[in-house]
Amino acid sequence: MQAFAFWVLAAAAAGSGAAVFVVDSMARATFSLLGSFLCVGAELLLIDLHYLGVLVMLMMIMEMLVMAVFMIMYMMNPAGLMPMSMVHNRRGALAISGTAFAALAAGAVLVPWPERRGAPPADPTRALGEAVMGPKMLVMMVIGIAILATMIATVVLATHRGRYDRPGSDARAEGGGGG
Amino acid sequence: MNLQAFLLLAAALFSIGLFGALSQQSVVMLMMGLELMVNGLLAAGGGFWFYVSPGAADGQVLVLVAVTVMALEMAMGFAVVTALFRARDVDLTDDAGDLRG
Amino acid sequence: MAESPVWAVVALPLALAALAWAAAALDAVLGAASAGGTGSGPGPGLVRACGDPLHEAVRLLTQQRRRTLMADRPLTRIGVVVLPVAATLAAVVVPLGGRAVADLPVGVVWFNTMEVAVWGALWLTGWGADSAFPLAGGYRFLAQGMAYELPHMFVLITAALGAGSLDLGEIAAAQDGLWFAVWMPVAFAVYLVSALAMAFWGPLGHPLGGDLAGGAALELSGPDRLVFLAGRYLLLTVAAAVAVPLFLGGGAGPLLPAWAWTLVKTCAVLGALVWARRRFPAVRMERFMGIAWTVLIPATLLQMLVVGVVVLD
Numbered sequence: 001m002q003a004f005a006f007w008v009l010a011a012a013a014a015g016s017g018a019a020v021f022v023v024d025s026m027a028r029a030t031f032s033l034l035g036s037f038l039c040v041g042a043e044l045l046l047i048d049l050h051y052l053g054v055l056v057m058l059m060m061i062m063e064m065l066v067m068a069v070f071m072i073m074y075m076m077n078p079a080g081l082m083p084m085s086m087v088h089n090r091r092g093a094l095a096i097s098g099t100a101f102a103a104l105a106a107g108a109v110l111v112p113w114p115e116r117r118g119a120p121p122a123d124p125t126r127a128l129g130e131a132v133m134g135p136k137m138l139v140m141m142v143i144g145i146a147i148l149a150t151m152i153a154t155v156v157l158a159t160h161r162g163r164y165d166r167p168g169s170d171a172r173a174e175g176g177g178g179g
Numbered sequence: 180m181n182l183q184a185f186l187l188l189a190a191a192l193f194s195i196g197l198f199g200a201l202s203q204q205s206v207v208m209l210m211m212g213l214e215l216m217v218n219g220l221l222a223a224g225g226g227f228w229f230y231v232s233p234g235a236a237d238g239q240v241l242v243l244v245a246v247t248v249m250a251l252e253m254a255m256g257f258a259v260v261t262a263l264f265r266a267r268d269v270d271l272t273d274d275a276g277d278l279r280g
Numbered sequence: 281m282a283e284s285p286v287w288a289v290v291a292l293p294l295a296l297a298a299l300a301w302a303a304a305a306l307d308a309v310l311g312a313a314s315a316g317g318t319g320s321g322p323g324p325g326l327v328r329a330c331g332d333p334l335h336e337a338v339r340l341l342t343q344q345r346r347r348t349l350m351a352d353r354p355l356t357r358i359g360v361v362v363l364p365v366a367a368t369l370a371a372v373v374v375p376l377g378g379r380a381v382a383d384l385p386v387g388v389v390w391f392n393t394m395e396v397a398v399w400g401a402l403w404l405t406g407w408g409a410d411s412a413f414p415l416a417g418g419y420r421f422l423a424q425g426m427a428y429e430l431p432h433m434f435v436l437i438t439a440a441l442g443a444g445s446l447d448l449g450e451i452a453a454a455q456d457g458l459w460f461a462v463w464m465p466v467a468f469a470v471y472l473v474s475a476l477a478m479a480f481w482g483p484l485g486h487p488l489g490g491d492l493a494g495g496a497a498l499e500l501s502g503p504d505r506l507v508f509l510a511g512r513y514l515l516l517t518v519a520a521a522v523a524v525p526l527f528l529g530g531g532a533g534p535l536l537p538a539w540a541w542t543l544v545k546t547c548a549v550l551g552a553l554v555w556a557r558r559r560f561p562a563v564r565m566e567r568f569m570g571i572a573w574t575v576l577i578p579a580t581l582l583q584m585l586v587v588g589v590v591v592l593d
Binding site: 044 | 180182183184185186187188189190191192193194195196197198199201202203204205206207208210211212214215218221222225226228229230231232233234235236237239240242243244246247249250251253254255257258259260261262264265270272273
């Protein structure tokens with residue numbers, strides 16, 4: 001039963017992942033990608049990772065919705081009403097990714113993976129929390145700083161006005177008062 | 180359902196994402212490819228945790244880091260696209276080759 | 281927590297639907313009362329208003345669908361259907377009398393996820409119609425989501441922190457004697473505000489605002505519209521139902537059994553949420569964004585600090 005669920009979800013994850021680059025409409029592409037994430041989140045639920053599985057679903061729904069806003073903002077053909085091709089070097093990309101898959105799959109099957117050590121804890125969520133707040137705290141601290149740096153960098157990059165022109169001042173002829 | 184199955188799923192997702200990242204002209208679609216690649220990492224991380232070393236939380240921490248990296252990657256990517264679009268009105272990778280060697 | 285019986289899987293959606301219908305009826309009654317002016321007392325108009333949701337449902341079921349040009353119909357359908365489905369799935373972790381339908385150890389995160397799925401549902405509904413006003417409505421909900429989500433998450437974490445568990449059943453059990461609503465009043469108040477926001481209801485119903493001629497739901501007609509509106513009432517119901525284990529002690533109470541207390545408390549919260557619709561003026565989402573990030577987030581963080589210090593003790 002579990003194995004069946006795994007393979008169905010795996011096929012759905014890969015299929016909707018591939019659909020991202022097939023469909024014309026940006027909205028459909030974004031939500032195909034979301035479908036792929038939801039399937040992987042469900043796969044994590046299958047191996048007792050309740051917290052991480054649900055977290056992946058939660059974060060990816062929010063992320064894809066934000067993504068949809070940008071997709072539609074920047075694509076010249078967001079709804080895919082006029083089908084057009086936006087790819088370059090398709091054959092090369094296919095060859096490279098096909099080779100990569102063959103190599104990775106061969107590695108996955110052929111490498112003698114180590115024997116399983118230990119058993120899953122009764123509550124993996126608690127184990128994760130204790131690891132993150134204990135021996136793995138440095139990881140979380142680095143992540144925190146990375147998030148802060150990203151926040152600052154994104155605002156600096158994306159902001160419309162520079163340091164010295166403020167809304168209301170006519171420092172620039174156009175758009176100065178836009179804010 | 181075993182480690183090999185999870186790794187095969189991860190390989191498939193990674194390769195599909197790689198194809199997208201290499202072939203798509205639009206920066207936004209390229210980022211979707213990158214996200215798919217990290218998605219494969221999530222599956223692999225979970226699989227390694229459960230089938231290799233469930234006693235330690237390292238695999239879980241890896242998945243957590245990957246999820247965060249995805250969010251950061253997307254935020255940075257969109258900020259760069261916004262800056263690029265504002266400066267030059269383009270969103271295609273071919274027009275953004277400033278750092279070409 | 282004990283395994284729940286199989287019949288609960290059927291009973292839960294039915295109970296939800298009944299509560300959602302009650303909420304719709306109450307809203308109709310309040311609407312009729314405010315339209316009829318004050319002092320006239322409960323007249324025949326109010327009695328008729330009770331049946332309004334049923335009339336409306338039948339009318340929508342028999343109505344012919346209106347279509348827009350080049351609509352993305354699959355996406356619209358997904359959006360419309362996800363709304364009630366997500367609300368129902370969110371409810372499976374709510375403990376009714378000591379047991380939930382699905383005994384998920386991370387119930388709080390699950391509820392949060394299902395409620396975020398509504399973002400997708402509303403945006404898809406707005407996008408799919410290929411019409412300007414619904415699209416703007418969908419975007420409005422995303423903006424509102426950015427505003428309410430962080431305080432909302434902090435509030436959920438605060439309750440979980442107070443109980444030391446992400447399981448709604450254990451959170452309810454941890455309030456033995458003192459409800460979280462009493463010693464986390466800020467968190468409870470913010471939860472109620474975010475409940476209004478997540479169900480785009482009343483003062484935070486701008487995504488469906490009259491200034492957009494109905495916003496995201498503008499082009500929905502017939503059964504689609506029925507499912508969408510029912511989904512919204514279900515969402516409101518679930519938001520009220522989750523407030524009970526989070527802040528109101530779950531099924532704790534004298535005399536009555538636990539499930540009855542859960543029901544009574546859910547009805548009380550739901551009634552308050554429905555009542556709030558005609559009581560408060562609409563808040564535009566950019567105003568709400570300002571309030572959320574400058575007032576609600578610091579307030580919830582302080583609340584979390586207080587709870588953390590108390591728990592540590």
